[in-house]
Amino acid sequence: MSKLQEWDADRAQARVQELARLPGALLPILHALQEEFGYVHPDATPLIAETLNISRAEVHGVISFYHDFRHSPPGRHVLRICRAESCQAMGCDTLIQHVEKRAGVKLGETTPDGSLTVEQVFCLGNCALSPAVMLDGEPYGRVSTGVADFLIETSRRAQ
């Protein structure tokens, strides 16, 4: 996650242009921007609207509909903790409380040092090994509080 670029309108425009020809291009475009910058910058809305010839309201409506798209930069690392039923059956509530205490943030927040964003997610498809989390796109299963501590600590140290 440390490879994220600073927001750059020209670069964004190039990515948007590149994908604009796809049928139903908006989601691929938003994913591409978020992959590059870690979030969808507010300035992206008019830029996309103009390129796709749709209204800003439409673009904003789509960005705000989907849980994935962020409006501000995340921490250097993103820890997503599953809160769905299978993980509930294996004590994810306790795990979440532990992580919130250890990292000093609530779900959806970023630590003050900018190292870690902790988010909730509903199902990572690793339900035979609940409770499950994902750190920067890498899955972890049967996550004990000890494993969670390790992941938080690793994120804090890594730049």
Next chain:
Amino acid sequence: MSVRVYVPRDSAALSVGAEGVARAIASEAASRGADVQVIRNGSRGMFWLEPLVEVETSSGRIAYGPVSREAVAGLFESGVFLDKPEGKPHALRLGPTEEIPYLKQQERLTFARCGIVDPLSLDDYMAHGGYRGLERALKLEPQAIVDAVQASGLRGRGGAGFPTGIKWNTVLYAEADQKYICCNADEGDSGTYADRMIMEGDPFVLIEGMTIAALAVGATQGYIYSRSEYPHAFRTMQRAIGIAYERGYLGADIAGSGKRFDLEVRLGAGAYICGEETSMLESLEGRRGQIRPKPPLPALEGLFGKPTVVNNLITLASVPIILDRGAEYYRDFGMGKSRGTITIQLAGNIKHGGLVEKAFGITLREAIYTFGGGTASGRPLRAVQVGGPLGAYFPESLLDTPLDYEAFAANKGMVGHGGVVVFDDTVDLAKQARFAMEFCAIESCGKCTPCRVGSTRGVEVMDRIIANENRTDNLRLLDDLCELMTEGSLCALGGLIPLPVQSAIRHFPEDFAKPAQQSPAVLQAIAVESHPETKPWR
């Protein structure tokens, strides 16, 4: 000759350290000068044994697991990775993989190759019977393909159980300049991971199934709609599609037939509702994933307003074997109107969690105990939720229900996508009922009022019930709300969320009577109050 060693690259295997194990085997082999070839396969679906390492020997593949990175050197020491490793004793040795009872007792049709082949080797795929279904389909008229699927009795594996052949027939006879095949791989139900396993373990079977569907209905473009929560599946699928293009199994001239089919995989963005077919189509078109009222059916006016086959991934991945082995072969598995196999995904508080593909008709009890080995915690099982967040909570007394669409419906539940989430006796069903409403409030698309507003009111009412405020009145109110959501919602999210809520109240009334110690008579009264249809005087 080098020894072939299999280490899965399935996400679940990676989540418990398969990557480290694969690297350790490669580096240990290099430092010892051992001739070992590491192949990254999909998972066999026995997740409590992951990372499951298999060594190919003259007497078949021998399994070791769960293997940690630290155990690798020891495995080398005991000669497991030598030319003739047969019978070498080791504490982690599980014996021939195919002989492990969990696998041996299954009927793997859709998952016949998953965990066996290298997911990104088209040659491996073909060597294991791949593309034989397409080969047959290319010799048939579109109507004959549709007829075969219809005769197989295949029904939609996403949960609704609609006959696939009938859907395809509608699209076949729809007149249009463009038709689409859309694979719903937005596997959002908690307790399910079968779609992910196929995308990571046998992606070509999906490509083949979608190609056959395209030939059957006259479509030339396909989309797979997957999830952002499945980054590994997405990458594997993309690479597999690239390989299929290179080898002429996608594009302008499929397998030299002169027929065209293009395929692309797209990602959702964390919206559960996009697993609803019309919502998924909106999302694919680049809009908010709000559902469309039906009619028109997507089969007639689907993606970009054109006739579209929308099928679940497991449905489409089951098509190649139907064409290859024949409709009768597939139809002969199963019970009643549920033909073929069900891919059960054991999850939650379960000792041996994993994928169990069996003919329809296996009971929940067999799945959970014969295969799953009971709870992981060792505590008594108390509740099972089948079919994801919209599925009912069943008590122990309903475990003998066979997995069959109709049998589950008769018990006010649903099979859904086959997810089975087990809870032990520490579960609080009032909390689970509240969560169901909360989940619906978070994930509602907002199109219809019963779901959008009803779910939020549902959370509030549940909070009052849990806090013991006017409990009897609030339970009655909740029941009324559930009825309204069931009858008035536009789609299955608002329409089915009452299922977990009402089943929790029906089967576990004591959890809605805490913390005050209530007598059984009061408990019964609460259950009856909240379920007027069970009132003896009615």
